Every structure is written in structure tokens, then in C-alpha cells.
Amino acid sequence: MKRSRLPLLVTVLVLIFFYLPIIVLIVNSFNDSRFGGTWEGFSLRWYARLVSEREIWSALENTLIVGIAATAVSTVLGTMAAFALHRYASTLQKAHYMLIYTPLVVPEVLMGMSLLLLFVAAGMSLGLVTIFLAHVTFCISYVAMVVLGRLQDFDFSIVEAARDLGAGWWTTTWRVLLPLLAPGILAGALLAFTLSVDDFVISFFVAGPGSTTLPIRIYSMIKHGSPPLINALSTVLLVVTFTLLFITQHLVEERRK
């Protein structure tokens, strides 16, 4: 039976659609031209200028501080939330589930705006701390959902076996449950870190002077800066992302073998 070629065609078009802008951007980052409309020869000068931009480096530092702190806190809170949701079936957990679920679908503008009002009402000065608090808030739900997904496939008879063999609650949790769930928790943490490092909208609302993160810096460069410099910065970030994804994918394949 002959299959229709239409799905293949659409898939190819979608992939071209996905990658064409990214490829043009990468090619242009090596273009000597200031405006990037025409090819004026290969050049690395935008990369050289990138290294000397002090504001980018301090923004990167802020991004990593917030990203690591928010990932650590939201991974702990999200994992605990997933345990609670999976283990208990009470009215409390129904409310808990709704509270975890809703932030996933609330537009970022709303979350940014409402957190800004909270911080203003509480008289807090805006800065890295408020960005950190905001990031933990939206990361908890993602971590909880990823870990909950793994818990649903988890074979709890192993835990019961450990208990039957005399392990206490603490030992079972630390020596049996957490090590077995580590890949799921790690996946949740990775997602939280990516979301935190990439977040612009919410950070933009709750950032103060001196707490510019990399996405906020990139945004102001897009608005006012020179395009070739953003091309170079974007290429560096894309290479980092591709490498990380490739390694993750490779590890997954290794584990399957």
C-alpha cells in the first residue's frame, strides 16, 4: 500500500522553517559586513569584540548565579511536591495539584506583572533576589511535572522490599528511592536550569538596576545594539546548547544499550 508523501513534505518544510533563520544567523556572525545584508568576507572580528564587552560577562555571571540557585531550590521543592502528589490522594493534594499545574499555563506577562506588584507591596528592592524568587516560582511546577511522570512508571515494590528487609524510612529514601529516581530528578533540574537561564519576560518585570541577566542584556542589544555582535553571541550560545543536547542524547543512548 502506497503511503501519501504529504507528511514527509510538511516535515521537511517544517525543518527548513526551523533551521533556516538559525543558519543565516550563524553564517552572518562570520560576515565582515556591519549590516549583514551582503557577504563581505570571512571575519572573526565580532567574536573578538564580544570578548571585550564587559557588560555581557557581568550579565552572564548574574544569569548563572540566579540559574544555579533557582535550580537548586526548585528541584528540592518540585521533587517533594511530586512525591506528595504521587503518594497521597487527599483533598489537600487536589488543591496542591491545581496550584502546581496553573503556573504552567499562566502567560509569563501575568506572572511577571503580579510578582512585581507583590515585591512593590512588600517594599522589597528589585534585584537578583527578586529574580531568584520569581524563577523558583515558575520552575517548581516544571520539576514537579517531570518527576511526577517518572514516579508513575516507578516500581514501588522495590521500596517495599527494602522496608521488608529492615531498612528504615530514612534509609529507604536516601539509599533506594532517590538513587533510582535520580535520572528523573536530574531531568527536572536540567529543565529548570534551562528555563531560568532563558527567561526574559518575568526577569524583565522584576529586575532592578545592576541585576541585568543575559536575556535582558540580549533584549536591549536587539533593541539598540549592533546586529553582528548579537549574531556572534547567539552563535556561541547555540553551540553551547547543541553540545549540551548532544551529550545528553548520547548519554541516553548509552544507557539504553
Place this chain on the structure above:
Amino acid sequence: MIAEEPLSTKMNHKLRSSLPEILVTLPSLGWLTVFFVVPGVIVLAIAFKPAGAYGGIDDGWTWETIRSLGNPAYPSIVWRTVWLSAVTTLACILLATPTGYYVARSPLRQRRWLLLAVIVPFWTSFLIRIFAWKVLLHPDGILKRTLVALNLLAPETSLLYSSGAVLLVMVYTFLPFAVLPIFAAAEKFDFRLTEAARDLGATPFQAFRRVFLPGIRTGILTAVLVVFIPALGSYVIPDLVGGPGAEMIGNKIAQRTFVDRNLPHASALSACLMLAVLAPLLVLLFAPVRFRNRDKTGDGL
């Protein structure tokens, strides 16, 4: 005496299990109450407060801000927000369904790489992807030059700063979100069903529409919601590639917050957006019950 023992252990068990439950629930519940529920309530409250001078908020309560949303400029922005989001959703579903189908039907090894190809844009920076389009659509950009050279476009037409540009970049941004749930549903679909339909005389299109599409409807529903709801709240895309004529609610909220320093007004608009989101959200809140029941039987998402 013998009958008493199980009862007391049961009660003990109940007491023991409720304290750990509270201990393990409280951190996330407390955090989200303080940083998610309370801010939402503050937004609703401030929408009814009068705006003070110098970006402050005055005492007392007023309907003034809500009433000013009737100002002719707003309905047109709300309307544009809704239609841009709806068309984006439609385009994403139309592109994601054949793609999800193709990826799900391809051999395992190829499938893994195709899936990775779809996920990569999903993990790359959102701002960078918008910027890439800004460069492509720029008057000196490659796309404009090519189209003019092919006589498909008049040299004076602007690709950037229009509702069309906003639409294009929104589809680009949200498409991976649509492909993933549709692929997840298609991967679980039993393709012997479409083959049976073909054997019974259905055309490929009939088999696709009458058997495959109903089979993956939960995936399509998820895709609609994960595209439509964030699309309603779009702010960066219209800000960077749309002009003054392509503003959405998100832009007005940001403008009222950062430029005019009118927090009550920004809150009223946020409340408006919240209501717009709440409508499809209600569907979603009822849907997970079905998804979760399906999960238990092993064929859910």
C-alpha cells in the same frame, strides 16, 4: 482484644501518614501560595484602586480603571490578540499534525534524530530565535532581497513591523510546543487501525481524517492549549517584530507598567488577560482527570 489491635494500628497509621503528608506538601504549597496566589489577588485588588501621582497607588476604591477599558483603543487590541493567537494555533496544528504523524511512523533510529531536530529549537534561546527572524525580515535581509529579485514583492513593501511578521514569528516560536504532544499521541497510536481502514476501502485521506485524527485527539487538544494560552500573553514577539499597529494585550500591560507607571491600569489589563486565559483553562482543568485516568490504564500521555 484481638479485634482491637488492627483498629488501633489503623488509627496510628492514619496519624503517622498525615503528618509526613503535610511536611512534604507544605514547602511547595506555601511557596506557591505566597508567590503565585497572593500576587494574583493583589493584581485583582489593585485594578480597583485609583492611580496616584508619580506612579503610586492612592487609597480608596474605584471602578474608574475598569470603566476606562471601554476606551475604543482597547477592544481593537483585545480583538487583535485573540485573532493572532487563534490563527497561530490553527497554523501550528496544521503543520504539527503531519509532522507528528511522519515522525511517529519513521523507523526508531531515524525517529530519535527527527525528534531531537524538533526539540533543539525548543531548547534554544527564545530571544535569539526572534532576533534571527528580525534579521531575515529586515529591509536589507536575505528574504526581502530574494523576494524582490524574484519579482514576488514590491521593493517598498515592509516585511518587518506588521501583524503578518508577528504571526510568522509566533508560529515559528510555538510550533515545537505543538509538535511534541501530537507526536506523543501519534507514537502511541495503533497504526494497524488505519491499515484496517485502508483494507476496508477508505482512501488515505479518509483513513487519516476518520481514524487517525480521532485517535490522537487528546494530543491535539493539548497542543491547542499549549499554543493558544501562551500566545494570548505574547509580549516580546509583537514588541520586537510588530510595529505600533501590531500591539497585543501583553504590550499594553508592559507599556502601562514601565512607561506610564500606571499600575492600576496595568492590573486591570492583567485581570482582563487572566479572564481570557481562564476560559480555555477551564477546559484544561477538566481534561487532566481524563488524562490521568488513561495514564492508569497505561495508554495516556
